[in-house]
Amino acid sequence: GFAALLGGAALVSPFFLWGTSMVAMKTVLPATSPLFVASVRLVPAGAVLIAWAALNKRPWPNTANAWAAIALFGLVDGTMFQGFLSEGLQRTSAGLGSVIIDSQPLTVAVLASVIYGETIGAGGVFGLFLGVVGLLMLELPREALEGLFHGDAATAIAAITSGVDAEGGLWESGEWWMLLAAQSMAVGTVMVRWVCKYVDPVMATGWHMALGGVPLLAYSVINEPEVYSRLGELTGNEVGGLVYTSMLGSALAYGAFFYFASRGSLTKLSSLTFLTPMFAALFGYILLGETLDEVQLAGALVTVVGIYLVN
Numbered sequence: 001g002f003a004a005l006l007g008g009a010a011l012v013s014p015f016f017l018w019g020t021s022m023v024a025m026k027t028v029l030p031a032t033s034p035l036f037v038a039s040v041r042l043v044p045a046g047a048v049l050i051a052w053a054a055l056n057k058r059p060w061p062n063t064a065n066a067w068a069a070i071a072l073f074g075l076v077d078g079t080m081f082q083g084f085l086s087e088g089l090q091r092t093s094a095g096l097g098s099v100i101i102d103s104q105p106l107t108v109a110v111l112a113s114v115i116y117g118e119t120i121g122a123g124g125v126f127g128l129f130l131g132v133v134g135l136l137m138l139e140l141p142r143e144a145l146e147g148l149f150h151g152d153a154a155t156a157i158a159a160i161t162s163g164v165d166a167e168g169g170l171w172e173s174g175e176w177w178m179l180l181a182a183q184s185m186a187v188g189t190v191m192v193r194w195v196c197k198y199v200d201p202v203m204a205t206g207w208h209m210a211l212g213g214v215p216l217l218a219y220s221v222i223n224e225p226e227v228y229s230r231l232g233e234l235t236g237n238e239v240g241g242l243v244y245t246s247m248l249g250s251a252l253a254y255g256a257f258f259y260f261a262s263r264g265s266l267t268k269l270s271s272l273t274f275l276t277p278m279f280a281a282l283f284g285y286i287l288l289g290e291t292l293d294e295v296q297l298a299g300a301l302v303t304v305v306g307i308y309l310v311n
Helices: 002-031 034-055 064-089 094-101 104-115 122-139 142-149 153-165 174-198 201-223 225-229 236-262 266-288 294-310
Strands: none
Touching: 002 034, 002 064, 002 094, 002 236, 002 266, 034 064, 034 201, 034 236, 064 094, 064 174, 064 201, 094 122, 094 174, 094 266, 094 294, 104 122, 104 174, 104 294, 122 294, 142 153, 174 201, 201 225, 201 236, 236 266, 266 294
């Protein structure tokens, strides 16, 4: 009855918070900068989680191994993931960006089978294939897709490379930044098992966020002084967006996610990953008026089915 409903809502909450955070970040980015938003998403949220863990008498990381694990985890899942994510969000819609990010279970499945010897069944292999097809539909320029569809490889390659040779090239492509973010998150996810050998999961989550945000913040403070001179001019909406994405979209969402993950329902949990892009696309549409075109919608659907099959 009601308890089951509440339990289900709690289980879905991290994905809802992550999806809506994408939309909140999009509203703040024009008034600030990607690296500022990424560091605000990490440092305060990490501090809150560390404080909560300390209050609840969770063991403090106290060995060289523990701090080394946290530092590496912070670099990959904090600095790189949030940095790439924010850069990508500035250049894509929240919905599209989120689908690309949430393709990471595909990479996780491959890494887990290589590193931990986890087996993927026939359905999983087909899921991986579908996931890749869906991502290509989302990320490749339209002309390239048409070339591939008609078996015209030359047109496809020309269309892909013309995008790369353009002004700023690949680094101006939001989809490329999002793909990098997804790979960072995937490596981070696979690292969790190793990190938790040395560190309490909640402490690891808090510390890796707090430390992972420091290089982003330092770089931002040194290279983007104009962002900090304009902080007083942020509207209530923009400040609200920052608080939401940091406290709810990071501290609460990651806290809940790792709590459920430590309870052992990992497969069930990761199969809910596909809810994040759905929430992001839905609220991006309602609040920002963003839409995906037909090919992107089809690609999103194919990717989601692929992720579902892998899980």
